[in-house]
Amino acid sequence: MKCIARRDMLGLFTSVAGAATMGLPLVGQSKKGDPVTGRKLRVVVAGAHPDDPEFGCGGTAALYADLSHEVVILYLTRGEAGIHGKSHEEAAAIRTDESQKACKILKVRPMFAGQIDGSTEINSTRYEEFRKILEAENPDIVFTHWPIDTHPDHRVTSLLVYDAWKNSDKKFALYYYEVVTGFETQHFYPTDYVDITATEARRRAASFAHVSQRIDHWYPVQDLISQFRGNESGHKYSEAFVRHVQSSYASLPR
Secondary structure: OOOOHHHHHHHHHHHHHHHHHHOOHHHHHHOOOOOOOOOOOEEEEEEOOOHHEEEEEEHHHHHHEEEEEEOEEEEEEOOOOOOOOHHHHHHHHHHHHHHHHHHHHHOOOOEEOOOOOOOOOOOOHHHHHHHHHHHHHHHEEEEEEOOEEEHHHHHHHHHHHHHHHOOOOOEEEEEEEOOOOOEEEEEOOOEEEOOOOHHHHHHHHHHHOOOOOHHHHHHHHHHHHHHHHHHHHHHEEEEEEEEEEOOOOOOOOO
8 A cells, every 4th residue: 555645645635625615616716796697795794792703704704895795794792791890781882883893994894683692582573583684685695603602692693594594595695604613613514615814814903803802812712723724725724614505605705
């Protein structure tokens, strides 16, 4: 049996991963717009709290925005329970301002779904409210939390998006992102990667715009995840996603 050196194996892995990524329909194959239709895409990144979308999908959101697509970050809550010693109203005001600054860095539009941090709900009323929000945006692609996650607000967000997707007859492409994998996101095995090397600095800046949070504690973990996903896909930094098996393929940026 022929032995394969570790260096040769790494080169082979990188080539295979790169080929798999190249097989996707990629926005970057054209200068502007969708490579198939040439039209602008409507992209929504849904997250439970201010800083979640920036961590898990900020680089990808910035790439879409740079390609002149319309990108919305939809926060389920305003982070009301996220600042020790502050009332819900005080924390919401602070974290809303931080979210707006982060979105400006990424060149995307912020929206808030109106639920309360730490008290998010899933019921018929909440499903209907969230469906109406997404329907109004008429997205082509939605990114959201992976449903197997230690944080209950993350799970709620994921299920609200899933319900809206299912009840729209799966009209938009549905992708899941990871946040602090191992500690929060669990059992996450990517199907798709986006090279965010060009926008990683903006993702970092958008994340650190949330100055009320312990970003210096959490971001190094997310940074290692991005480097690891980059190694998997043959890039310096990548964000990884799971496409729902019944979802259409999206035009992922490159």
